[in-house]
Amino acid sequence: MKKEEVPQDPGSLGKVTKEVCYATDESGKYTTELSQGWEVKTGALDVAWQDIAERVAAARAKVLRQEASPLLYFMELKLMDVGVLAGYTGFWKWQVRRHLRPAVFSKLSERKLRRYAEVFEVSVGDLNSLNVHEDRV
Amino acid sequence: MKIEFEHIQAAHCENGVTVSLLKNIGVQKITEPLAFGIGSGLFFTYIPLLKVNKGPAFAFRTMPGLIFKRTCRALGITVRRKRFRRKDKAQGYLDACLDAGHAVGCQVGVYYLPYFPKEYRFHFNAHNLIVYGKDQGRYLVSDPIMENPSTLSEHELERVRFARGVLAPRGQLYYPVAGKPITDELIRKGIRKGISRNIRDMLHIPGPIAGVSGIRFTGRRIKKWRNSMGLKQAGLYLAQLVRMQEEIGTGGGGFRYIYAAFLQEAYAYCPDEVLMEISASFTRSGDLWRTAAVQAAGIYKGRLGSQADFDQMGDYLLEIAELEKQSFMALSKITWTI
Numbered sequence A: 001m002k003k004e005e006v007p008q009d010p011g012s013l014g015k016v017t018k019e020v021c022y023a024t025d026e027s028g029k030y031t032t033e034l035s036q037g038w039e040v041k042t043g044a045l046d047v048a049w050q051d052i053a054e055r056v057a058a059a060r061a062k063v064l065r066q067e068a069s070p071l072l073y074f075m076e077l078k079l080m081d082v083g084v085l086a087g088y089t090g091f092w093k094w095q096v097r098r099h100l101r102p103a104v105f106s107k108l109s110e111r112k113l114r115r116y117a118e119v120f121e122v123s124v125g126d127l128n129s130l131n132v133h134e135d136r137v
Numbered sequence B: 001m002k003i004e005f006e007h008i009q010a011a012h013c014e015n016g017v018t019v020s021l022l023k024n025i026g027v028q029k030i031t032e033p034l035a036f037g038i039g040s041g042l043f044f045t046y047i048p049l050l051k052v053n054k055g056p057a058f059a060f061r062t063m064p065g066l067i068f069k070r071t072c073r074a075l076g077i078t079v080r081r082k083r084f085r086r087k088d089k090a091q092g093y094l095d096a097c098l099d100a101g102h103a104v105g106c107q108v109g110v111y112y113l114p115y116f117p118k119e120y121r122f123h124f125n126a127h128n129l130i131v132y133g134k135d136q137g138r139y140l141v142s143d144p145i146m147e148n149p150s151t152l153s154e155h156e157l158e159r160v161r162f163a164r165g166v167l168a169p170r171g172q173l174y175y176p177v178a179g180k181p182i183t184d185e186l187i188r189k190g191i192r193k194g195i196s197r198n199i200r201d202m203l204h205i206p207g208p209i210a211g212v213s214g215i216r217f218t219g220r221r222i223k224k225w226r227n228s229m230g231l232k233q234a235g236l237y238l239a240q241l242v243r244m245q246e247e248i249g250t251g252g253g254g255f256r257y258i259y260a261a262f263l264q265e266a267y268a269y270c271p272d273e274v275l276m277e278i279s280a281s282f283t284r285s286g287d288l289w290r291t292a293a294v295q296a297a298g299i300y301k302g303r304l305g306s307q308a309d310f311d312q313m314g315d316y317l318l319e320i321a322e323l324e325k326q327s328f329m330a331l332s333k334i335t336w337t338i
Helices: A039-064 A070-077 A082-089 A093-099 A110-120 A124-129 B013-024 B032-038 B066-075 B087-099 B154-161 B184-203 B211-246 B252-269 B273-300 B307-332
Strands: A019-024 A030-035 B042-052 B055-061 B079-082 B104-108 B127-135 B138-142 B150-153 B173-176
Touching: A019 B252, A030 B252, A039 A070, A039 B211, A039 B273, A070 A082, A070 A110, A070 A124, A082 A093, A082 A110, A110 A124, B013 B032, B013 B066, B013 B127, B013 B173, B032 B066, B032 B184, B032 B252, B042 B184, B042 B211, B042 B252, B055 B211, B066 B079, B066 B184, B087 B104, B087 B127, B087 B154, B087 B173, B104 B154, B138 B154, B150 B154, B184 B211, B184 B252, B184 B307, B211 B273, B211 B307, B252 B273, B273 B307
Parallel strands: none
Antiparallel strands: A019 A030, B042 B055, B079 B173, B104 B127, B104 B173, B127 B138, B138 B150
């Protein structure tokens, strides 16, 4: 890639920082050039986030239909899988999988619910009612 | 406690950490391409059974941590590396290092990294940054992919150091213990070793999923994706390939350019025309990866979608595989004078 071909399409990273790219100058020697972003990359990232949005919506519907416990919704919302959630909460993976069943979830103790709520950064009440406060990251 | 420390921005986090930490102990000669080449950073693998964020798992570079380790070993610099079970001990050890005047590299997860844009915050745990001081309870952080240094509170740093999931960092930190004068001779040896190890990784790993054969394998697989999983899912998979290829911290096309830059710098140490020729062919390979990414973008944005488009996408990868194979074969024929 030549220096002047380094893409400069404003993307989400471009707002925060520019990226270093290696590219060749007129004589073919390598130097670095800052890039604002590349449309192709932004597109790939958009596709990934669209997919996540769809998965979150599907999870929410599933929870409302009582086919899964609210954990599924928050798990998708926080981009976690069972392994990551188990890691952060300290439960075993099989326990998390079990807690994904509404019948089991409804009988969980306050302490266990608090562990989940803490990881998802919501209150226990919100955990049950699927409330999300967007401002908290 | 604040250590005199110069923030360096780099194309890839681990290269950047390596260069910065070495500069900090007085080793000025190692640039980002040299670190990448001596550490044999170029790689490719596709692991069909492993899923990352519910998509396929690709890697365009070696295992995290290896570039730093190999570069330091080639230069004969001792590295101290530590993981922790307990969070308070991890912080205590970090504070003690800073008190002793060491800037320290940390492996972190990016999901809770506050200065990252939200769009980039996935549960990805192989990011590296440098902590070089503490000021009024906040850690001074030099993240090589950012233009400027930033700060993190104790809680924020602890959270990213103890991120969970695949490749969990477990508070891992590392730093070179002491600098020493580096001769050109040492760098020449490192270059030679780095190249021959990279030839091994790309050409001689048995099985179809790693190195050049991994690229070929992926190319052939992509041609089947449309029929086997449908257009939408195949688009998602290709988007994942492009993200793994071009995003910060990974960068397949970008890595080819860094390797080409490395070969040019290697030429300055070991003048052999082959190095310059192969540098040019890695530039071509990087360009081809980018062309392939544009093709993939056409598919996941819905502009393209026929089987012919998928075949074309697969063919790009087959072409890259052939080109990189020829390049590494040519490199393996170099007769070294050192």
